[in-house]
Amino acid sequence: MGTKRKPLSTAKPAETCVLIGLATRHQRREQLEEYLEELAFLAETAKAERQRTFIQSLDKPDVRTFVGSGKLQEIKEYVEEEDIDMIIFDDELSPIQLRNIEKEIPERKVLDRTNLILDIFAQRAATAHAKTQVELAQYQYLLPRLTNMWTHLQKQKGGIGMKGPGEKEIETDRRVIRDRIALLRKQLAGIDKQMATQRKNRGQMIRVALVGYTNVGKSTLMTLMSKSDVFAENKLFATLDTTVRKVVIDNLPFLLSDTVGFIRKLPTQLIESFKSTLDETRESDMLLHVIDVSHPQFEDHMAVVERTLADIGSDSKPTMVLFNKVDLLTDPDGERTPEDLERGIRERFEALGHDVMFLSAKTKVGYDAFRSTLYERVKELHIKRYPYNQFLY
Numbered sequence: 001m002g003t004k005r006k007p008l009s010t011a012k013p014a015e016t017c018v019l020i021g022l023a024t025r026h027q028r029r030e031q032l033e034e035y036l037e038e039l040a041f042l043a044e045t046a047k048a049e050r051q052r053t054f055i056q057s058l059d060k061p062d063v064r065t066f067v068g069s070g071k072l073q074e075i076k077e078y079v080e081e082e083d084i085d086m087i088i089f090d091d092e093l094s095p096i097q098l099r100n101i102e103k104e105i106p107e108r109k110v111l112d113r114t115n116l117i118l119d120i121f122a123q124r125a126a127t128a129h130a131k132t133q134v135e136l137a138q139y140q141y142l143l144p145r146l147t148n149m150w151t152h153l154q155k156q157k158g159g160i161g162m163k164g165p166g167e168k169e170i171e172t173d174r175r176v177i178r179d180r181i182a183l184l185r186k187q188l189a190g191i192d193k194q195m196a197t198q199r200k201n202r203g204q205m206i207r208v209a210l211v212g213y214t215n216v217g218k219s220t221l222m223t224l225m226s227k228s229d230v231f232a233e234n235k236l237f238a239t240l241d242t243t244v245r246k247v248v249i250d251n252l253p254f255l256l257s258d259t260v261g262f263i264r265k266l267p268t269q270l271i272e273s274f275k276s277t278l279d280e281t282r283e284s285d286m287l288l289h290v291i292d293v294s295h296p297q298f299e300d301h302m303a304v305v306e307r308t309l310a311d312i313g314s315d316s317k318p319t320m321v322l323f324n325k326v327d328l329l330t331d332p333d334g335e336r337t338p339e340d341l342e343r344g345i346r347e348r349f350e351a352l353g354h355d356v357m358f359l360s361a362k363t364k365v366g367y368d369a370f371r372s373t374l375y376e377r378v379k380e381l382h383i384k385r386y387p388y389n390q391f392l393y
Contacts, residue, residue, distance in 0.1 A: 015109075017048045017086040018079060020067060023057040032090070034297050035264065039090050039113060041215075046120050051084060065104065066097045076105045085109060088116055091265070095145045114141060114267040121270065129191055136184040137269035139177050146173055195279070205246070206254040206381045208374075209281045211309065212290035213301035214261025217324045219243075221290060221361040222258040225371075242280045249375040252382065257284065262308045264300075271311070278312050285381050287319040288374075293345065293358070294328035320355045320377060322370070327360040 021036045023029040032055060040050045056071045065072050066089060079087060086109040093101070093112040101110050111119075118138050125131040210218040226245035243258045257280045271278070281287070289305060291298050302321075309315045323345065329338045336344075342358055349356050357373055359366035 014047050014049045015085040016051050016082070017043055017088050018075065018084055019043070019050055019053045019088050019090065020075065021053070021055050021090040022061055022067065023055060024061070025059055029055070029057070034300070035090055038264065039088065039116075042113070042116050042120065043088060046116060046123065048086060048088075051082060052078065054078075061091065061097075063094075064097065065100050066091070066093055072101070072104055079105065079108055086111060089113065092267070098145060113265055114269070117263070117267055117270070132184055132187055132191070133270075136181060136188065137267065139181050139184070140269040141267070143174065143177050143181070146177075192279070206286065206378050206385065207257065207284045208247075208254055208286045208288060208378065209257045209259060209284035210288050210290055211259060211281055211305060211314075212261060213292070213305055214263050216261065216290045216292040216295075216301070217361050218258050218261065218290050221288075221322075221324065222256065224361050224364070224367065225256060244280070249371055249378070252375060252379060254378050254382075257281075262305050264304050266308065271308075281309070281314050282312055284314075284317065285385070286377060287314065287317050288322050289319055290322045290324050292325050293323035293342075294325045294330070296332070298323075318355075318377070318381070320357060320374070321349060323356065323358045324361055326358050327363045327365055 019036055019039050021032045021039070023032045027035075036053055036055070040053075043050055054067075054071065054075055056067045058068065062068055067075070075087065078084070087101070087105065089110075089112045091112060092114045093110075098110060098112070102108075118134065118141060121130075121134045122138065125134045210222060212218050222243060222245065225247050242260075245256050246253055247256045248254075259278070259281055287309070289302070291302055295301065306315065323342075326338065326342060329341055331337075331341055346356055346358070355377075357366070357370045359370045361367070
């Protein structure tokens with residue numbers, strides 16, 4: 001009898017990648033290493049496997065190739081020897097930088113952080129609304145980089161000048177993309193109008209928005225509070241669409257919304273195209289700023305969220321700072337207990353004027369105290385907004 005063959009795997013192998021970062025006078029090496037770990041998580045979310053990380057120190061990015069010519073040659077030799085599929089840069093590349101890098105390292109995909117985030121958003125978009133928002137952001141990113149899409153034209157021979165046909169194709173594409181951008185903006189304007197009407201029709205209820213860095217546990221908390229299934233996963237940008245649920249604490253109803261997570265260097269194209277999603281934050285009465293307190297860079301994450309809230313005009317709203325994942329809080333030096341760490345963080349942030357709470361949405365540690373405090377905060381807002389409707393309390 002012949003040997004029984006194993007069934008062939010139909011799973012598509014993950015693409016391999018290298019990550020490139022630049023330590024500059026504005027970005028310390030310690031910061032960069034943290035950013036590159038986040039970039040690796042982004043790559044993993046996009047189903048790419050990091051094989052190596054390259055770091056170069058320069059005063060500022062090289063205007064031609066982002067990194068210096070020597071470093072670029074080192075990267076080229078490695079990706080060709082190891083047959084790497086993709087080169088990912090931690091900062092946004094200019095069209096000139098992208099074109100020059102692709103010329104130096106042909107037949108390899110070259111992405112920057114913005115392109116990678118847009119790709120993840122495209123993978124994650126589930127509803128027509130999210131898909132339209134992502135498509136708009138992708139076209140806005142693509143438009144100034146169109147020449148890179150036509151490198152095959154360089155191989156053409158003959159014709160009236162080698163550049164002529166290419167330029168015509170590029171201009172045609174530019175017109176097509178500009179028309180598509182205009183159409184998508186028109187569609188989003190209609191969706192924004194519908195969503196604004198929906199927000200107005202939600203009745204006399206206080207609106208609370210969950211905000212925070214990506215992957216801090218907002219969706220897990222949303223599921224716990226609303227007792228409904230909300231998609232939650234240990235990957236970046238698990239939630240794109242805003243989810244709104246009615247929550248009731250001791251007969252006091254309010255609306256709770258879960259919004260897309262923020263991240264460092266969030267592409268401006270996404271902020272613009274996700275305007276209607278961010279409107280849920282802008283029009284809320286109160287914010288719950290959720291933070292992964294177990295993350296070693298949680299204070300940097302807080303600063304990113306606070307800057308983004310300031311950019312969209314939501315930084316003056318009543319805000320409760322919610323330190324999540326206390327069950328994972330440990331001292332790397334092993335000198336302090338989790339309780340000591342929590343006490344120190346509480347004292348420091350309360351001294352700065354923050355309204356803080358600690359809990360674990362996963363294990364429910366601290367959840368009852370959080371619910372009681374949130375009830376009081378929502379009640380205060382409700383009495384102020386609807387003084388004639390106090391029979392609820």
